[in-house]
Each structure stands twice: as C-alpha cells, then as structure tokens.
Amino acid sequence: MEKFKLLLGKYNNIVQNFSYLTLLQVFNVFFPVIIYPFLIDLFGLELWGKIVLAQSLALYLSLFIDFGFDRFAVKEVSIYRNNAIKLSEIVSCIVPLRIFLGILVFAIYAIVVMNVSFFEGDETLYLLFYALNFNFILFPKWFFQGVEEMKYIVIINVSVKIVFVILMFLTIKSASDFLNVPIFFGVGAFIGGIIGLVVMFNYKKVNFRFYSFSRYYYYVKSSFYLFASTFVISIKDRFNVFIVGYFLGMQEVALYDISIKLISFITQPIEAINGAIYPKVAKDLNMGFVKKIAFYSFLFVLVMVLVTQIFLTDIFHFLNVNEILNENEIRIFLFSSLFLTLSVFLARNCFIVFDKFKLLFHSMVMSSGLYVVLILLLYFFNQITFKYIVLVVFIVYIFEFLYRYYLARKYNLISMGIRSKLGKYYYGGGSYSHLAKPIVYLFDLYRHRIVSEKSFTENRFKRRMGYDLNLENPKTLNEKIQWLKLYHRTPLHTICADKIAVRDYVAEKIGKEYLVPLIMVTEDIQDINFDNLPNEPFIIKTNHDSGSYKIIKDKNDVGDWNALRNFFSKSLKSNFYYKSKEWQYKNIPPKILVEKLLITKEGNIPEDYKIHCFKGVPKYIQLDVDRGRENHSRNWYNTNWERTEFHWSTKLKSGGETLPNDKEIPRPLTLDTMLKFATVLSKEFPYVRVDFYSLDNKKVYFGEITFNHDSGFRPIIPKEWDYKLGDMVTLPDHNTIA
DSSP states (O other): OHHHHHHHHHTHHHHHHHHHHHHHHHHHHHHHHHHHHHHHHHHHHHHHHHHHHHHHHHHHTHHHHHTTHHHHHHHHHHHTTTOHHHHHHHHHHHHHHHHHHHHHHHHHHHHHHHHOGGGTTOHHHHHHHGGGGHHHHTOOHHHHHHTTOHHHHHHHHHHHHHHHHHHHHHHOOSGGGTTHHHHHHHHHHHHHHHHHHHHHHTSTTOOOOOOOHHHHHHHHHHHHHHHHHHHHHHHHHTHHHHHHHHHTOHHHHHHHHHHHHHHHHHHHHHHHHHHHHHHHHHHHOOHHHHHHHHHHHHHHHHHHHHHHHHTHHHHHHHTTOOSOTTHHHHHHHHTHHHHHHHHHHHIIIIIITTTOHHHHHHHHHHHHHHHHHHHHHHHHTTOOOHHHHHHHHHHHHHHHHHHHHHHHHHTTSSSOOHHHHHHHHHHHOSTTHHHHHHHHHHHHHIIIIISOHHHHHHHHHHHHHSSOOOSSSOOSHHHHHHHHHHHBOOHHHHHHHSTTHHHHHHHHHHOGGGSOOEEEEESOGGGOSTTTSOSSOEEEEESSSSSOEEEESOGGGOOOHHHHHHHHHHHHHOOHHHHHOOGGGTTOOOOEEEEEOOOOTTSSOOEEEEEEEETTEEEEEEEEESTTSTTOEEEEEETTSOBOSOEEOOBOTTSOBOOOOOOOOOOOTTHHHHHHHHHHHHTTSSEEEEEEEEETTTEEEEEEEESSGGGGOSOEESTHHHHHHHHTOOOOSSOBOO
C-alpha cells in the first residue's frame, strides 16, 4: 500500500490528467451510444449515411485549420509553462493563425460546395456542418494539455455537449429536422471555444500581443511537417468514408462509420493515456517509461477487441441495425486497433518528442503511398467492395506500425545499442555471462581500437542524437563539441584534463588557496590502505579518466580494502581515450590522488556549480540537485541567476532524465567570484565547462575543467537552443592537431 502511495505521488500529474482525459473519452464513447440509436431510428440508414458523410468532410477540413499546431504547441507550452513571456508569445501566435486558417478554409470550402454537382440539393447541410470546426479554431485544447490542466478540457467540452444533446432530443421530432444536428453541434462548438479562450487568457495572466511576421512564420514552419504528416495520413484514415460513399452508397457509409466508432471506443482509453503522458515524456524523454505504458496498453486493447467480438451482434442491434452486412469484414477490421495503438505511441511519444518530424512524415508518406497503390489496384480490377476496402486499411495499419518501429530502432529512439544489451549479461552475471564476455571484449576491441576517431564519433552521434553529424559546417553546440574534440588539440588540453597537472595551472591563474587540499598522489595501489589515509573524510580518484572515484567519510567503514584497491587497479590499467575517443585523456600518466572531502556545516557535500563558458565568457550555470538519487535534477541559470529557456539533461540509470526542478534556489553569495575565476580559466578555449564548489556559501574551491559536456551526445531541449548555443562558439580558423 505504501509503495502504491509513493507511485501515486510520483506520477500524480499523469494520474490526474489520465483521469480527466478518460472521463472525456468515456463521454465521447457514450455520446454516440446515447444519440446514434435515436437518430438512426428517426432518419434511417440512408439519411444517416448522408449526415455522416457531411460531418466527415467538415472534420477532414479541420486538419488544414490545425496545421500541426495542436501537437507542436503542446510540446512548446509544456517546455515553457513557467515562462510567462514565452507562453504569451505561443498563445498570441497560435490563436490568430488558427482563426485566419479557419476563415480561409471556409471560403474555399463554400465555393466548392456551391459549384460542384455532387453537393447539389444538400449545400446547406454541408455548409452548416463546417461549424463543427469552431472547436478547432477557438478551443485551446493544446494549451491545457501543455500546462497539464486537462480538467478544463473535460469540464468545458462535456458541459457544452450535454446541454446540446438535451436540446437535440427536445427539438428533433422527425427526419425533416435533420438540419438541427449540424446547427446544435456548431453552436456548441462555438460556445465551448469562447469559454476555453476566456479561461486560457485568465490562466497565469497570459497576455495577448501582436508580433512580427517572422514569429508567426516560425510557428507555421515548425508545424509544417506535422501538418504534412497529418495530411498525408488522412488519405488513408479519412478518404475511406468518401470512397465508400461514392462507390458503394450511404448505407455502407453508415456501417463503416459504426465500425470506425467501435475502433474509437476500443482505443479511446489509449488516446487518453497518450495525451496524459505526452507532456511528461516531452520533458523527460524517458523511453523506458513509454515502452512499459505501450505494452500494457496493447494488452488492454487486445482484451477490448476480444470482448467486442463477443458482443458485436448485440451492439449493432442496440444501434437499431438489425441486418449486419459484411459482419466478418468488420470483425477483422476491429483487430487493426492493436497495430493502431502501437503506431500512435511511436508517433506521438517517440518521433514527436524527439523532434523527428521528418521521420514521422516519411512513415506516413510510405503508408499512405501503399494505401493509394492498393486502392488503385482495386479500382483497376473493379474490386472496390466493403470487404476489400477494410482489408486494405488493415494491411496499411500493420505496415505503418512495422515501418515506424523500424525507423525508431534505426535511429536509436527506443532501444539500447548492441554494447548495452551484451553488457547486461557481461556485468549482470547469469548463465550466459561466460559467453557474453568474449563477445563484449571483441566488440569493444573493434569499436575502441580499430574504428577511427571520426567514424566512431559520427556513428555514436547519429545513434545518440538521431541525425547525421555535420563536421564540414557544424551549427549546433553538440556538433561543434564533436568538431573541437576531433580537430582542436593542444598540450593545455591534456594538462587541464589531468586532475593532478591542472592543479598547477589553476594555482598559477587564480591562486593555490582555491584548490581542494591534497592528501596523497601515488601510482601504487598498495598505498591505499588504512594506515596511510587520514581520519577525516576524503575522496579517492584517478587523474586520467572520468567517473573513477570513491567517497570515504569514515575509513573505519571500509569493509573490504582489497575490493577498493582492485577498483582503482582496473582504472589505472584503462585508457579513457579508447572508451570515449576524447584525445585530451590519451597521454595522461595514470595516477591516484586523494583529496580532502569538502563537507558543509550540515554535514553534506557542497553544491557543485558548473559554469559553461564561451571563449572566456561565462554564459550559463548548471546546478545538479540530489545527485546520486532517483530524484536527481539539474537546473540551468544565466549569469543573473535567472532560469534559462533550455535544459541539457543527462540520462539516469533509472531511465529518466536530470530535468529542471521547481525549487526556488537562492543565488549563491560566491557566484561573482566563481564567474570571475571561470573567465580566467576558460579564456584559452572556444567552449569549456569550469566547475567550482561553494563551501557554506563563503569559500570557493576549484572542481575541474571539462571540454566536452556529456561528450556532446545529449540533446539540448528545445532543439533551437542547440543552434543558439552553437552560434556562441567560434571555431578556430585552422586545425590545431597535437
């Protein structure tokens, strides 16, 4: 029970959002259940099919109004939810753009309806149904999802729909009242949209203002691939209704619509889950979490499909459809829900959160292309029937999932590399560990000793970042770090990477009083013993690599001195260069150093301030909080101690990310001193990170100098900041290879 409470607390926002979205989805599911039997019985399948076709056409036009803003804006709002200025910019650009597109699309649609013979006699029905799009033009669902306030979406939408459903039952008495359906739908969408805008502009004092054309263009350009993807995939997802209506008839349209509603009924909870976890995933980029949710969602959908199969006949009878044409085809069609579920997870919580809009677009082009080819084959062979149309859609959904999964694996968006998988056996033991060890050893030998630095860097960059490294014309900070890693090498790089040699450099530049007191330097691991080490807290580390250290607060607590010596013996025998291809580590003579462990008055290790400098100018401060714990977070500040608009997180063993926290951390009293020292120590390098400790907010101690933060293999979110930070780095005019 206690564990359940902890999980509930940890994922409180997700649980709340899922609850609200589930409530909305349940209502959306039962809304047709309530109204369909009444309207089908009153209008008959023929007229009902015509209404469904008009409604489908109107909703199809919504994708031109949305233009991909819905998904792009959710991510932007989620990232900048605590930045009132940026939040106001997003709102002030998205809302006018959608209103403009809504008016433009209606003008074109009205011209088509009034002049194409297919609509003759039903012009009013088709034009009135366009009012459904007020829900897309006005209602800011994207905003409420981004700030994770799903309750507003639910309360407004459900309240408005309930009112107008009641009005439908009260006013629609015969088939001649069929125009009341689009009228009530449209008025409800308009009122709901207005209420949503009012709530949004009162949320956290979001202000509306006009911006330059370039800002509006930025949002159009950023959303284009999402729009293009949606447009392409709509060919297979929405054209079926029109094909069925044109070639087969309105009764078949009604049956096809009911089949689609059943699939929607099955997958609605999954839509709620996707929407609920999306803001968290957009921030955390935790694919382990996404895979777990996708797996359990798949099992849920499978159960729902099987249950629906059992009660399918009863469902159709409840909807006043007594004769089920194409029943077997509909049963097969329902199984497409399984592939649709997994495909949506890959699209929304994988491709989109990693800004892989081109990959998403490519997958949609391929699946829609397959759909068009199959439909054309049916047309040429005169086989356009309900059975074959359903079979085509089923095949396309399978293909789409498999192709997206292939792309996600190819670009390392959801899986570990070969070395990581083998490493589980190598380090974790088990019955296969003896087989895995030589394989891992040979793989490491090939990767670290045989593969060239350039190939190693390019391959790892593509796996980690998801796109090709451009060394000819690097633009992003991560790309420029790779360029500097390969082409900018001086003896000073080796000195600064050596934790012992760098002490002389720092002492010369800022003074030896800012160095952590040194207890011992040795090359002999036997010197690491109880008698040689002090009674006060200390830290043992190697000088030539990254991550090889042990904190000893009391040497009496060391249970196994041999194990401790073996740990450092292995470290001394390794050359960190061959693991990372970071040249500055290659020629460092390996040694062990023991330093005094800095401890605050409260008995804690002092905060570590990592200052990112660009050609001798400190720009941003990285502060890690609760390091070594599951809730390890990382805040980013500018030199005025204001939160930045970006974050640059590293991956935790749990699969999560070191994301910024919501804590108000006061500006350290020693910040000016640290910035002054960082300026001095960084002026020789185009980009470098200089770390300091602030002991009790009084005394500054030098930590280390790092040339390649996270080796340049971690995404900066949002991606535009990778470019902005990259612009701050001026690469040397010519290579300086040691």
